[in-house]
Amino acid sequence: MDSVDTEPEAGTSTEEPAAGINGLPLGSAGRFGVLLSEKRRRERWEKSRNEIVSAIIGHHTLPSIMQKIADAFVAMCPTKAVAIAMLSGRRFQIAAEAGLPQRSQTVQLAALRAELREGAAGLRLPFEQILDSGIKLCLVSPLVSVSGDTRGVLAVFDNHQELLDDTTRETVLSLCDLARLAIDHCQLYEQVVHRSQYDGLTGLPNRLLVEDRLQQAIVTAQRQGTLVAVCCIGLDRFKQINDSLGREVGDGFFKLVSQRLTTSTREIGILGRQDGDEFILVLRELDAASTAAAICRRLLKDLSVPFPVDGRLLTMTASIGISIFPDHGDTAGQLLRNADIALQEAKRGGRDQALIYSPVVGRQTRRAAEMVDALARGVAQIQFHMAYQPIYTVQRKIAGFEALLRWKHPQWGEIGPLEFIPVAERSGQIVPIGDWVIDEVCRQAMEWNAGAVQPVKLFANVSGVQLAHPEFSAKIADALSRSGLDPERLELEITESWVIADLKAAAAKLQKLRDLGIGIAIDDFGSGYSTFHYLQTLPLDTLKIDRSFIHRLDGSPANLSTVRAITGMAHELGLKTVAEGVETELQVRQLREIGCEMMQGFFLARPLEPQAAWSLLAASAPTESLTS
Ligand code: C2E
Ligand code: CA
Ligand code: CA
Helix, strand or coil, X not given: CCCCCCCCCCCCHHHCCCCCCCCCCHHHHCCCCCCCCHHHHHHHHHHHHHHHHHHHHCCCCHXXXXXXXXXXXXXXXXXXXEEEEEEECCEEEEEEEECCCCHHHHHHHHCXXXXXXXXXXXXXHHHHHHHHHCCEEEEEEEEECCCCCEEEEEEEEECCCCCCCHHHHHHHHHHXXXXXXXXXXXXXXXXXXXXXXXXXXXXXXXXXXXXXXXXHHHHHHHHHCCEEEEEEEEECCHHHHHHHHCHHHHHHHHHHHHHHHHHHHCCCEEEEECCCCEEEEXXXXXXXXXXXHHHHXXXXXXXXXXXXXXXXXXXCCEEEEEEEECCCCCCHHHHHHHHHHHHXXXXXXXXXXXXXXXXXXXXXXXXXXXXXXXXXXXXXXXXXXXXXXEEEECCCCEEEEEEEEEEEXXXXXXXXXXXXXXXXXXXXXXXXXXXXXXXXXXXXXXXXXXXXXXXXXXXXXXXXXXXXXXXXXXXHHHHHHHHCCCHXXXXXXEEXXXXXXXXHHHHHHHHHHHHCCCEEEEEEECCCCCCCCHHHHCCXXXXXXXXXXXXXXXXXXXXHHHHHHHHHHHHHCCCEEEECCCCCHHHXXXXXXXXXXXXXXXXXXXXXXXXXXXXXXXXXXXXCCCCC
C-alpha cells in the first residue's frame, strides 16, 4: 500500500468527521489534509475495527452495527460517502449511511427501496436515484451471509470520480467482511436465543422458559391469593419404545404425544418439555389443589387413547407428579424439584397415576443422601480413575486428550459423571475430588510427555464450585510444580454458567490461571445461554462447540451455517475451536470445510483407559503445533 502523507499541521481541523459530499467543497478537501498518513490510518482502522467487533459480540442491533461500519468508512475515507442497504423480504431498506447529502436528499434515499431483481444488475438498483443528485457511484459490494444468501449491499459514492484507489478499495473490502460477520452473528444470535428457550424436537418451551413463566405465575398468585400447580408428566416405559423401535420412531411418537398434550392443555396452562421423556405443565390461578389433580387425571385419560405410529397402534401410559404453590415451595426451583420427586413416587407406586407431592422425603432425596456418604468413602479410598478421549485435528492427528472422571463403586459398579458430579457439587465433595483429578491429570501428562514423540496436551474439566474456591489458582500452581509439568500441556475446561454468574470475578480468576501459563477452554459452548459477549472480556484459548450443534450437521445448509458462524466468531476473537460429539464421517468433512481446528467424538474415538490412550498416542504421527 502506498504511504501518502499529507497529514496536516497539528491544530488543523481535518479530524472533524468529513463533511462528506454533503454539498460541501470536497473537491478542494483532497488538496488539504484529507489523506491520512499510513500510521494514522492504521490507528483509526484498529480503533474502528475494535469498536465494531465489540458491537457485534455485544449483540447490538444490526442497523446500529451497520451505522458504525458506515461511520468507520467515512472516518477512513473522508472524501467519500457510503450507504448500506439490507434486504427485507424482497426489498432493500437503507440501514445506514454516512457522508451522504443532508436530510432533504436522504428522503430520496428512502425512495430508493427498489425491488430486488435477480443478478448483479438488480443489486445496483437501490442506489440508482442517488446518482440524480450528481453523485457518482464508485462501487457496490454485495453482503453475503455464510449460508450464501445476499442479505444486503454496501455502496460507495463520490462527488467527482468513479474510480477508487487501492487503499480505499481495501478499506471497503475489510468493512464488508465485518458487515458479513455482523449479519452472521445476528442470525446466529437469533437462532441461539430461540434454541435456548424452545425444545428442538417438539417446539415446546424448554425448562428454562417454563421456569421463567412459572416464576411470573408465582408473583401473580401471591398478589391474587390463588394457587399454582406444577405438574411433571413422565411417559411410562418410553425408553422401551425407543430401544425396541429405534430412536427415529421414538422421536416421532414423542412428537405425537406432545401434540396431544398441547391440544388437551390449550388455554388451561403452560406446557413445556423437560429433558428426556418428561413434560412440565404449569396451571395458574387455581382455587384448590384438587382441581389440578382432576385436570391431570383427565390428561392421563386423553393419553390412554392409542397413537398411530409407523403403521401400528401404540398405547402408552404416563405418570404425573404435582406440587402446589404455596404449599410445597415458593420458588420455581423448589416447586419443580418437588413435582419431580412426586413423579418418581408415582412411577414407583405402579405408574399411570397422578400424585400430589407429600413432604415425606422422596426416594430421590434419599438416594442423593446415600450417594453423599458413598462419595465420602470414594474420596478416602480413591475409587476414582480417569478415562481419556482423544481430541483430533481436522487432519486426524492427535492434538490432545480430554480427561474424564470415572467412579467405580464396590457394590454399585461404574457410575457415570453425569450422575455423581451434580451430587458432589451440591455437597461440596467436588473440591477434594477435583483436586485429585488435577493431580492425576498432571501426573499422567508428565508421564506421557516424557515418553511421547510429540508433546501432548490434556484438557481437564473443572466445576464452578472448584473455581469459586479462593485458593483454586494456588492449587493449580502447586499441582504444576509438584508434577513438574510444563503448564502449556494443561488446559482447563470451564462452563459458561460459572462465567456468566459473575463476569468480573471470572475475568480476574481466569487471568490468574492464564498467568500460570495454562490454557482455558469454554466447554459446551452455546448449550444453554443466549449471550456471547463474555467471550470478548475473558482470557480464553479454546471454544468447545456443544455437541447439540454438531449432531445437527446432517448435510443441511442451515445447520452448517450455524456452526460456521460460531467458528467464524471464535476466530475473530482469536480462539481455536473444538467440535464435540462428532459421530459421523459427514460431520468430519463439514467441520474440515468450515475451518474448525479440532474435533472429538465417538466417530473418532471413545474415552479410553490410560493404557489404550497411550498406545494410540505412541502409534500416531506428530501433530502441527496446534494446541501448543
Ligand atoms: P463433557 O465435558 O461435555 O464431556 C464430554 C462427554 O461427552 C463425555 O461424557 C464423553 O464420553 C461424551 N462424548 C464424547 N464423544 C461423544 C459423542 O460423539 N457422542 C456423545 N453422545 N457423547 C460423547 P462423560 O464422560 O459421561 O462426561 C459427562 C460430563 O461429566 C462431562 O461432559 C463433564 O461435564 C463432566 N465431567 C467429566 N469428568 C469430569 C471431571 O473430572 N470434573 C468435572 N467437574 N466434571 C467432569
Ligand atoms: Ca468437557
Ligand atoms: Ca463438553
